[in-house]
Structure formats: C-alpha cells, structure tokens
Amino acid sequence: MATTTTKPDVVTSPYLLDTDIGLLRRFWRGRRWYGMEWYITTFGALILVVIIVMTLLAPVLSPYDPNTFIAAPFIPPGGGRQSLLARAGESPVQSGDDLAGMTIGVTRNTTSVKLAKELGANEYRYMLPGEVEIGLANSEVDLIFIDRDTVPEVLAAHPELEVVEENLGASYLLGTDNLGRDISSRLIWGARTVLLVALSSAAISSIIGIPLGLISAFIGGPFDRVLSLTMDSIYSFPGFLLAVAMATMLGPGLFNVAIAISVIYIPTFFRVVRGQTLSVKEELYVEAARGLGATPLSILRHYIFPNVIPTVVVVFSLNVADAILTEAGLSFIGLGMPPDVPDWGYDLSKGHQFLVAGHWWMITFPGILISLVAMGFSLLGEGLSEILNPRLAKS
Amino acid sequence: MPADVLYRVRNLSVDYNTRFGPLTAADRVSLDIHRGEVLGLVGESGCGKSTLGKALMRMVQPPGYITSGELWFDGQDLMTLSDRQMRDVRGRRIAMVFQDPMTSLNPVQSILDHITETILTHEKQTKIKDAEARAAELVDRLGITARRLDDYPHQLSGGMRQRVMISLALTLQADLVIADEATTSLDVIVEAQFLDMLRALRQEFNLTILLITHNIGVVAELSDRVAVMYAAKLVELGDVREVFGNPQHPYTQGLMKSVPNIKLQDYELYKMEGSPPDLIVPPAGCRFHPRCPHVMEICSQHEPGFLSHQPDHYTACWIYDPHDEALPRQAVTSDQA
Numbered sequence: 001m002a003t004t005t006t007k008p009d010v011v012t013s014p015y016l017l018d019t020d021i022g023l024l025r026r027f028w029r030g031r032r033w034y035g036m037e038w039y040i041t042t043f044g045a046l047i048l049v050v051i052i053v054m055t056l057l058a059p060v061l062s063p064y065d066p067n068t069f070i071a072a073p074f075i076p077p078g079g080g081r082q083s084l085l086a087r088a089g090e091s092p093v094q095s096g097d098d099l100a101g102m103t104i105g106v107t108r109n110t111t112s113v114k115l116a117k118e119l120g121a122n123e124y125r126y127m128l129p130g131e132v133e134i135g136l137a138n139s140e141v142d143l144i145f146i147d148r149d150t151v152p153e154v155l156a157a158h159p160e161l162e163v164v165e166e167n168l169g170a171s172y173l174l175g176t177d178n179l180g181r182d183i184s185s186r187l188i189w190g191a192r193t194v195l196l197v198a199l200s201s202a203a204i205s206s207i208i209g210i211p212l213g214l215i216s217a218f219i220g221g222p223f224d225r226v227l228s229l230t231m232d233s234i235y236s237f238p239g240f241l242l243a244v245a246m247a248t249m250l251g252p253g254l255f256n257v258a259i260a261i262s263v264i265y266i267p268t269f270f271r272v273v274r275g276q277t278l279s280v281k282e283e284l285y286v287e288a289a290r291g292l293g294a295t296p297l298s299i300l301r302h303y304i305f306p307n308v309i310p311t312v313v314v315v316f317s318l319n320v321a322d323a324i325l326t327e328a329g330l331s332f333i334g335l336g337m338p339p340d341v342p343d344w345g346y347d348l349s350k351g352h353q354f355l356v357a358g359h360w361w362m363i364t365f366p367g368i369l370i371s372l373v374a375m376g377f378s379l380l381g382e383g384l385s386e387i388l389n390p391r392l393a394k395s
Numbered sequence: 396m397p398a399d400v401l402y403r404v405r406n407l408s409v410d411y412n413t414r415f416g417p418l419t420a421a422d423r424v425s426l427d428i429h430r431g432e433v434l435g436l437v438g439e440s441g442c443g444k445s446t447l448g449k450a451l452m453r454m455v456q457p458p459g460y461i462t463s464g465e466l467w468f469d470g471q472d473l474m475t476l477s478d479r480q481m482r483d484v485r486g487r488r489i490a491m492v493f494q495d496p497m498t499s500l501n502p503v504q505s506i507l508d509h510i511t512e513t514i515l516t517h518e519k520q521t522k523i524k525d526a527e528a529r530a531a532e533l534v535d536r537l538g539i540t541a542r543r544l545d546d547y548p549h550q551l552s553g554g555m556r557q558r559v560m561i562s563l564a565l566t567l568q569a570d571l572v573i574a575d576e577a578t579t580s581l582d583v584i585v586e587a588q589f590l591d592m593l594r595a596l597r598q599e600f601n602l603t604i605l606l607i608t609h610n611i612g613v614v615a616e617l618s619d620r621v622a623v624m625y626a627a628k629l630v631e632l633g634d635v636r637e638v639f640g641n642p643q644h645p646y647t648q649g650l651m652k653s654v655p656n657i658k659l660q661d662y663e664l665y666k667m668e669g670s671p672p673d674l675i676v677p678p679a680g681c682r683f684h685p686r687c688p689h690v691m692e693i694c695s696q697h698e699p700g701f702l703s704h705q706p707d708h709y710t711a712c713w714i715y716d717p718h719d720e721a722l723p724r725q726a727v728t729s730d731q732a
Contacts, residue, residue: 284499290454291493292513292563293486302512306503 034387041383047376055191062185063170066342071111071172072129072147073180074354077361080172082115082145085136085154088162105132105141109180112145115169133158145169175361177347178354183361187369189342194373197258198323202316204262209269210312216270217277218300228274235267243326247335257336261326265319272315276308283307310388314381321377328370344370401603402428402451402571407464409443409450412457418675420446420459422627425701428571433597433604435614435635437650438624439671444607447624448573451605452489453481469570487517490564492557492574499560500548506534506559507544513566533562537592554585558592565600573605578613590617611654615639623647626672626682629701633708643710645687681713689714 031038054061064070071080104119106112108126116124121143127135132144133154143164146154151163174183216227234242246260280286281304289303330336331345332352339346344366351363409421420443428434438444449455451466453473466473473484485491493499500509510530514521531541537558548556557577564572574593578586594617596602606618614621614635621638623631623646631644642648652665669686672678678685684694693713704715 284493284495285501287454288491288493288499288560288563289501291452291485291491293482293484293516294512295482295516298512298516302504302508303501307501 037383037386040379041387044376044379044383047372048380051191051195051373051376054188055195058188058192062188064182064185066181066186066189067340069109069180070182071109071176071180072107073176073178074359075147075172075176077173077175078171079147079149079175080170081148082112082168083148083151083163084165084168085144085146085161086142086164087136088160102142105135105144107132111169115145133161136161174365177350177362183365186342186347187344187365190344190347193254193337193341193343194324194327197254197261197327198320201258201261201323202265202320204258205265205319206269206312206316209266210273213270213273214277214300214305214308217274217281218304231267231270239264240326240329243330244335247330252336252338254337254341257327257330261323264326265323268319269315272311273308276311277304280304280307313388314385317377317381317384321374321381324370324374399429400427401430401469403467405465407450407466408462409446409455409459410462411459413675416675419627420674421450424629426622426629426632428603428605430603431601432619433606433617435618435621436605436607436624437609437611437614437621439609441671442624443627444624445575448575448605448607451573452485452491483517486513487567488569489571489573490569492560492564492572492577495580497553497556497580500556502548505545505547509559509563510566513563517567533566537562553581554588557581557589565596568600571603571605573607575607578608578610593617623650626677627674628682628711630683630711631709637708643715644712645689646683
C-alpha cells in the first residue's frame with residue numbers, strides 16, 4: 001500500500017498582523033478591516049496633505065506675489081498673454097527698427113511695464129484699459145499692449161491697426177482679480193492664513209475647553225453646575241454672531257480673528273469632554289485605580305484623559321472645518337484679516353461683488369477651496385469618529 | 396484587639412442619599428477578619444455586600460456616605476485617617492480585586508504600566524527599571540509570560556486579566572485582599588483555575604481574603620468562615636462548614652435550599668417567598684420577618700441581636716434568643732463578633 005503524505009497548505013493570509021511591515025503598508029492594510037471609513041478618512045487626509053504641502057511650499061509654488069498688481073484686472077483663467085499692436089505699416093519691430101524713442105501705451109500693471117522694458121522701450125504711458133487702442137489709433141502712442149483674447153474685437157473696431165507680436169508675457173492660470181492680482185498666488189498664500197487661523201483657533205479652544213471639561217466633570221458638584229451653565233449660555237449664542245462681536249471688539253489681525261473664532265468652540269470641547277469624562281469616571285478601571293491608591297491627579301492623567309482623547313480628536317477636526325467657514329465668513333463681512341493678508345474669505349467677498357459683472361472666476365476658486373478644505377477636515381473627523389469609536393472597535 | 400484580628404469592623408453604617416430618602420446599604424455591621432483567613436461574604440444582589448467591601452477601603456463614593464462606625468485595621472482606625480493617608484493604605488495594605496476583569500483594567504495602559512504605576516504610586520523612590528523587573532517577576536509567578544507585559548488588556552483573555560488584577564493586589568504584598576465578585580464573569584473552568592491560584596497564593600503570600608460573592612459554591616470551596624448578609628445587615632457568621640452544614644438563621648436555611656444542586660432529583664428548587672425589602676423603608680424589627688417561615692410576634696417589633704449561640708457562630712434571630720415578650724429591647728450589637 002502506497003503511503004501518501006499530505007503537506008499542510010501554506011497559509012498566505014494577507015490578514016496576518018505582521019508588525020514589521022512598515023508604517024505605510026500597515027496603513028494600507030487598514031482598509032481591509034476598517035472598510036468604508038478607511039476610504040473616507042484617507043480621502044479627507046489626502047486633501048489636507050495637499051493643502052498643507054501647498055501652505056508650506058507657498059513661496060515656491062505661487063507664481064507671483066499675492067499682493068502685487070501684477071497684470072490687468074479681470075483676466076479670465078488661462079488668459080493674460082499680451083499682443084503688441086501697432087498702426088498698420090508702421091511696425092518698428094518687424095522692420096527691425098530700434099524701439100528707442102517710441103512710446104508704448106500700457107495699462108498700469110507690473111507685467112505690461114516689465115514687457116515694455118524688455119522690448120527696449122524706455123518710454124511708456126499709462127492708459128486706462130479700453131482706451132489704449134483709441135490712443136494708438138489717434139497716434140498718441142506708437143505701440144500698445146492688449147490682451148490676446150481681445151485682439152479680434154480691437155482689430156474689428158480699428159482696422160487700421162495690426163498685430164506685431166503675439167504671446168508676450170505670462171498667462172494666469174486662474175485669472176486675476178479686480179486689482180490685477182494673480183488669483184492662484186492669492187489662493188496658495190491664502191491657504192496659510194486659513195489653516196493658521198483655523199488650526200490655532202481650534203487649538204486655543206481645545207486648550208481651554210478640554211481641561212475645563214475634564215476638571216468640571218471630575219470634581220462635579222456646584223463647580224460643575226456653574227461651569228456647565230456658563231458654557232451652555234455661550235453655546236446658546238448663534239456662533240457666528242458671537243464671532244462677529246468678538247472680532248469687532250478685538251479688531252483685525254490673524255490672532256485676533258483666531259481668538260474670536262475660538263470662543264465659539266470652547267463650549268463644544270467642554271461639553272464633549274465633560275460628557276465623556278462623566279462616563280469614563282464611572283468605569284471600573286477608574287475605581288480600581290482608586291483602590292490601588294492612585295491620587296486624583298494621576299487618575300485624571302493616566303486613566304481618564306487617555307480614554308477621552310479619541311473623541312477630542314474627532315471634535316477637533318470637525319471644529320477646524322467649521323472654523324474655516326467661520327473665518328471665511330468673518331473676512332467676507334470685512335471683519336477678518338487686514339488687507340495685506342491674502343485670505344480666501346476676502347477673495348470670496350470681492351468675487352461676490354464682481355460676480356454680477358460676469359467675472360465668475362473670482363468667486364469660484366476660493367469657494368471651491370474653502371469647501372474642499374472644510375470637507376477634508378470633516379471627512380477626516382467623521383472617518384476617525386467611526387474608527388475610534390470604542391463601541392464599534394473591532395479587536 | 397486580639398493579635399489574630401486583622402480588621403475589626405464595628406457598627407459600620409453606609410447611607411446612600413437617593414431622591415426617595417436615605418438608603419441604608421450597610422446597617423451597623425460588625426465583624427472581625429482574622430489574619431490569614433478567607434472570609435466569605437454572601438447574600439443576594441443588592442443586599443449591600445459590595446458597599447460593605449468598598450466601605451472597608453473607605454471608597455464609598457457620593458451620594459454614598461459612611462455615617463458611622465469604626466474600622467480598626469491592624470490597630471489603626473481608618474476613619475480617622477486623612478485622605479492622603481488613606482490613599483497610602485489602599486493598594487499597599489488593602490487591595491481590591493473587582494467584579495469584572497474585562498473592564499477593570501485601563502484599556503490604554505499596558506499590563507506593565509499597570510503594575511509599575513502601582514509600585515511607583517506607593518514607593519516613589521523606586522527606579523522604573525526596578526519596578527519593571529518586579530512586575531516581570533510577579534506576573535511570571537502568576538503564569539503570564541513576561542513578553543505579554545507589553546500587551547494591552549484587550550489582548551488578554553478573561554482569566555489572564557483576572558490574574559493581572561490579582562498581581563496588582565499582590566504587587567505591594569497587601570495584607571488584605573477584597574475580592575468583589577472576582578469570579579462572576581469567568582466561565583467555570585477559568586473560575587476553577589482562578590480559585591486554585593487564589594488558594595496557592597494564599598499559602599505563599601499569607602494573604603487574608605475577603606471574598607464577596609453570591610456564589611455559595613465558591614465560598615464553600617475557598618472560605619474558612621462565612622458571613623451571610625441580608626438587607627444591609629449581617630444575619631449569620633461562622634465557620635463555613637458550620638454555617639452551610641447547619642444553618643441557623645431561617646434566611647441562610649432558605650439560601651442553602653435554593654442553591655441549584657447537580658444531584659437535584661426528587662424535589663423542586665426551593666423558592667423563598669416574597670422579595671428582598673426596600674432598604675429605604677426597611678421592615679421593622681427583624682428585616683427578614685415578612686418572608687420568614689418561623690415568624691413570631693416579637694420579630695416584627697424588635698430587632699434581634701447578633702449573638703453567639705454556639706461557639707464562634709453568630710446569628711441574628713429571635714428563635715435562638717430567649718426573650719421576654721414584654722421587655723422592649725434595643726438592637727444589640729455584639730462586641731465579640
């Protein structure tokens with residue numbers, strides 16, 4: 001009789017919890033047991049990573065200074081390249097003439113002036129947009145720069161003009177605003193302001209709210225009652241009105257706005273932490289710690305606080321999302337940043353002003369970014385709340 | 396106080412303030428815990444066993460208060476200690492092993508942290524290295540390999556967690572270990588292992604154990620003496636064989652008859668009439684009298700004394716107390732209990 005040997009199947013389960021596979025791969029494997037929440041959280045986190053990289057690399061990434069009047073106002077996205085026009089037959093560049101002695105009509109912005117200088121013209125005259133072609137036709141100047149997209153219209157209106165050179169200068173990915181500032185640069189620099197204000201306001205409110213909630217719930221009694229009522233009365237204010245009042249009182253400025261916003265969210269942290277502490281306080285392990293002679297401070301630090309933290313993380317990221325919107329709101333009504341600080345909320349309000357004139361790009365891009373970042377933080381918060389929820393924890 | 400008495404409790408009363416009025420969860424309880432013995436404390440749910448256990452460590456939390464009593468532990472009245480001194484007693488002199496090993500460990504602390512923190516709380520000058528070495532030695536003796544020290548509670552089985560709880564109690568060689576329903580949430584096999592371990596540890600560390608449980612089998616298995624509690628009062632106290640073999644108080648008799656027995660063949664499980672009394676308005680006289688099969692007239696009028704009718708066997712029942720019906724008697728609290 002033949003003997004058969006059966007070899008056990010080699011188990012190659014991807015679910016094996018190897019701990020030596022590197023952080024990234026462990027993170028990647030997390031999707032298998034966290035499911036949908038993992039994707040939500042990761043998506044939110046990715047948005048934030050992109051925004052944070054943008055914030056950190058702002059000097060490198062932004063093509064222009066956010067506060068310079070770099071080009072003509074209201075250049076639509078992708079536009080901004082200039083064409084050089086002359087009266088037909090008098091084109092000096094074509095005939096190889098020296099530009100010395102010629103006057104170039106430019107609208108008042110950095111790019112046009114720079115272009116004129118590059119071309120070798122030492123004389124230029126500032127003219128209003130829409131009047132340059134008239135000036136050229138009337139021989140007030142010898143050459144003009146106009147936007148490439150408007151060339152067909154101008155040529156139709158003034159057939160005596162001709163295009164000397166095309167595609168001069170830079171184009172603006174997201175267009176320019178009403179003062180000719182590059183919107184993409186403003187958005188990139190504005191991310192700094194927004195994140196800084198939102199994160200520091202959430203940090204301030206958590207630094208105040210968390211300890212208060214912990215201590216209030218831990219001590220209990222009249223102290224807890226008084227503090228809870230105080231916090232509830234703050235909470236019962238419409239949040240934005242409170243921020244408006246605080247911002248008016250404190251005046252403009254990055255940290256003033258952060259403080260104004262943080263006041264709204266202190267009660268949120270307080271309530272969440274207090275509620276969680278009240279329930280953790282009753283846990284058997286807290287009583288066991290007491291039975292082992294632990295001091296109240298050590299119980300608070302080692303037993304209650306670490307068990308409260310997961311909820312705080314969630315509230316924190318949701319609050320940052322909210323703070324971004326509030327900050328944008330404050331800037332929108334003019335209580336936010338000083339004018340020299342690029343800020344999404346300010347861009348939004350300017351965009352709103354000029355939307356009627358058909359300049360849609362001024363409001364669209366800051367709006368998209370605000371929604372995106374707020375969404376990133378919300379998704380992160382929601383996802384984390386699912387993942388960190390002890391009741392749903394899978395061991 | 397005789398030298399063999401580790402803990403002498405006299406007239407201990409604990410009240411909980413409820414919206415319906417004060418609820419007395421332990422009413423003038425007096426008992427002695429001898430050195431090296433295992434004292435079982437049995438009674439039905441809600442009779443005040445756990446409250447008594449907590450009160451022995453002065454750990455009753457508001458709205459509960461110890462309203463009166465003396466707690467003589469090793470010659471020292473714990474009621475007179477400050478909170479700080481009391482904290483030092485807890486864990487070092489008296490340790491508690493809690494009802495549910497599943498939830499009585501901090502989920503965010505590793506086993507090692509639990510033990511070292513206990514050591515460092517009481518011996519602040521100990522170096523962390525030394526504390527860790529002691530922890531490793533300790534859990535090793537309890538049958539947990541040292542490499543599990545870095546695990547978190549959720550990674551351990553119920554039995555292992557209970558062993559960790561025990562190790563916390565043993566870390567500082569506490570004189571008295573109060574085990575509050577320590578086996579309730581364990582399955583029978585783990586429970587048996589746990590009891591074996593407790594018995595072995597008792598020999599090794601010369602432990603005194605107060606075993607609070609409603610599982611009479613566990614008490615019979617492990618205890619030297621047993622105290623029976625009913626409606627916040629002790630009703631019977633004595634040697635475990637004596638009390639369970641020859642119960643005197645009608646409540647204990649009923650309790651013994653209601654224990655499910657695997658050999659149960661020819662009779663129905665005994666059900667005690669009535670239900671435990673409301674502790675806010677307890678029945679006058681003997682608290683058991685509304686349910687007692689041997690109720691007499693005096694039972695509803697006067698409280699029986701907790702008296703010794705046989706050597707070292709105390710019972711609070713009028714049946715064994717020759718009394719004069721006409722003579723009004725106050726509750727007697729024994730000094731020899």
